[in-house]
Amino acid sequence: MSNTFTLEQMTSFAETFAKNFATNLVSEQAKQALKERNDSVAYKPTSIKPTKVQVKATELFKNIDKKPNEQLVLTVNDWKIKPVGIPTVIEDYYFRAELLQDITNFILTDVDYGFWMIGGHGTGKTSVAEQIAARLGMQCYSETCSERTEFLDLFGYNIPCAGGKMKFVHGGLYLAMQNGGICILNEVDAMSPSELIKLNELLGGKPVYVPQTESWLNPHKNFRLIVTSNTNGTGEDPRYIGTGQLNAAFKDRFMKTYVDYLPQEIEVEYLNGILGKYFDKSNPHYSSVREKQYKALIVMIVKVANALRKAAVSMSGGMTPPSIRATKRWLELTLKGTSTNGMSGTRSAFLKAYAYDLSEHEQNAAIEVCIEHFGSDF
Numbered sequence: 001m002s003n004t005f006t007l008e009q010m011t012s013f014a015e016t017f018a019k020n021f022a023t024n025l026v027s028e029q030a031k032q033a034l035k036e037r038n039d040s041v042a043y044k045p046t047s048i049k050p051t052k053v054q055v056k057a058t059e060l061f062k063n064i065d066k067k068p069n070e071q072l073v074l075t076v077n078d079w080k081i082k083p084v085g086i087p088t089v090i091e092d093y094y095f096r097a098e099l100l101q102d103i104t105n106f107i108l109t110d111v112d113y114g115f116w117m118i119g120g121h122g123t124g125k126t127s128v129a130e131q132i133a134a135r136l137g138m139q140c141y142s143e144t145c146s147e148r149t150e151f152l153d154l155f156g157y158n159i160p161c162a163g164g165k166m167k168f169v170h171g172g173l174y175l176a177m178q179n180g181g182i183c184i185l186n187e188v189d190a191m192s193p194s195e196l197i198k199l200n201e202l203l204g205g206k207p208v209y210v211p212q213t214e215s216w217l218n219p220h221k222n223f224r225l226i227v228t229s230n231t232n233g234t235g236e237d238p239r240y241i242g243t244g245q246l247n248a249a250f251k252d253r254f255m256k257t258y259v260d261y262l263p264q265e266i267e268v269e270y271l272n273g274i275l276g277k278y279f280d281k282s283n284p285h286y287s288s289v290r291e292k293q294y295k296a297l298i299v300m301i302v303k304v305a306n307a308l309r310k311a312a313v314s315m316s317g318g319m320t321p322p323s324i325r326a327t328k329r330w331l332e333l334t335l336k337g338t339s340t341n342g343m344s345g346t347r348s349a350f351l352k353a354y355a356y357d358l359s360e361h362e363q364n365a366a367i368e369v370c371i372e373h374f375g376s377d378f
Contacts, residue, residue: 002349005210008194015202017291024319036143039122041321044066045272047346048080048081050075050077050078050079050137051077051078051079051080052077052078052130053072053076053078054074054075054076055073055076056070056072056073056074057069057073057074058070058072058077060074060135060136061095061100061135063092063093063094063095063270063273064094064095064097064100065094065095065096065097065263066097066098067265069113069260071099073107074104074136075108075136076135076137076173077135077136077137077138079137080139082218083139083179085137085139085140085141085175085179085181086133086136086137086138086140087130087131087133087140087190088134089131089134090127090131090134090276092270092273093127093131094262094266094269094270094273095128095131095132095218095264096128096266099128099259100128100132102115102129102255102257103115103128103129103226104132104136104234106224106226106255107132107133107136107182107224108136110202110206110221111224111255113203113253113254113255114203114224114225114226114227114253114254114255114338114347115224115225115226115227115254115257116188116226116227116228116229116251116254116255116256116257116260117227117228117229117256117257117258117259118228118229118256118259119127119228119229119230119258119259119260120230120260120261120309120312120321120324121230121320121321121323122321122322122323122324122325123260123261123323123324124144124259124262124324125228125259126184126186126228128259129182129184129226130142130184131236133181133182136285137182138182139175139176139180139181139182140181140182140183140184141171141172141173141175141181141182141184142172142183142184142186143171143173143177143184143185144181144186144187145185145186145187145188145190145191146187146190146191147190149189149190149191149195150192150195151195151199152211152212153171153172154171154172154173154183154185154269155170155171155174155212156168156169156170156171156210156268157169157171157172157212158212163289167244168212168213171246172184173225174210174217175187176220176223176224176225177202177208177217177218177219177220177223178217178220179220180220180221180222181220181222181223181224182224182225182226183223183224183225183226184226184228185225185226185228186227186228187196187228187229187230187243188227188228188229188234188246188365189229189230189231189233189235189243189244189245189246190229190243192332193244193246193247193250193364194245196246196250196313197232197247197249197250199225199250199253200243200249200250200253202219202225202348203225203253204253204287205219206219207219214258219292221316224339227254230243231243232251232256233245233246233250233251243274260316261305261306261309261324264302264303264306267302267305267324267327268299268302269368270301270324270328271298271327271328271331272295272298272362274328274331274332274377275291275298275331275335278335279291279294280310294335296333297331298331298348298372300374301327301330301331303325303373304322304350304374305322305326305327305369306323307369307372307373308321308322308366308369308372309321309322311365311369319359319362320358322354326353326354329352329353329354330349330350330353330354331349333348333349333352333353334346338352341350343377344377346374346378347367347370349362350366350367350370354366355367358375
């Protein structure tokens, strides 16, 4: 007995077949697109895991204003293949014990808040966090914010590649959240408050949806967020153009500390350490008299720097004070030798290391301060 189908049944069968075929086709296309997107991701974390080792704090932080307790031991990640996110150790970096304690406690203990460092230009806010991470073997990613930075920019961006394809490049925030590590957002007070407030839930450990990858991202248990700024987010400091008032709910989610310039005697000690690299006492051409002259120069460099820093605070025009980086650069240029139009080497080094950044009025004022300390030969 043969089966017979009505026209209505045949039409229904054809519609059902077409619908299922289209659904399966779209599903396969979506799977293929997801595979291509994952294959095009710019950074894939290493599958190699670190070995946890115990190291004395005195061995990790040798240059410091107050030596740690001899019995204090910290857990450090020892990598066979070092991930690209781990900063390079700066051997002569100088730590401040109180700041070191606050940051290491924040990094190594369970917290549900961020860490905010407030301080003037060039006081070492970013570098101290990076150097602690470097010694602990932790991945650390630094991003600089501006008024144009959006929340989603922190997770990454797409770049065009050959063949018309796009490659997704993970941002520092994404990598730190995914793999466990530190994300530093610099100049956070320059970012729009309406964008910053979107970080609030993230600090509480809640997952965040990342549109660029069409997926949810759960913060790793070792993820830490550090932000830095020149102001405390009140918008009341006219010296820092482009900074503004931040949302109170955002500010409430951070532990805060103030980072100042190094005390004079400590900055002198730091620069003397750099000087030591240029004077090899085993060299037959070594001169103790010459070394003493440079040590006296270092004292004057730091005194000038501190005088200019005080002047910058009192000036409303936004004069940029000399950073610790600038005093180091001033010394190194002097040691290596530099000249400009018959100027003294010290003056030429001062201008190239710092003062050429200033306006003509500020530059003249800075040179007057130098003459007060060095004398008319400057």
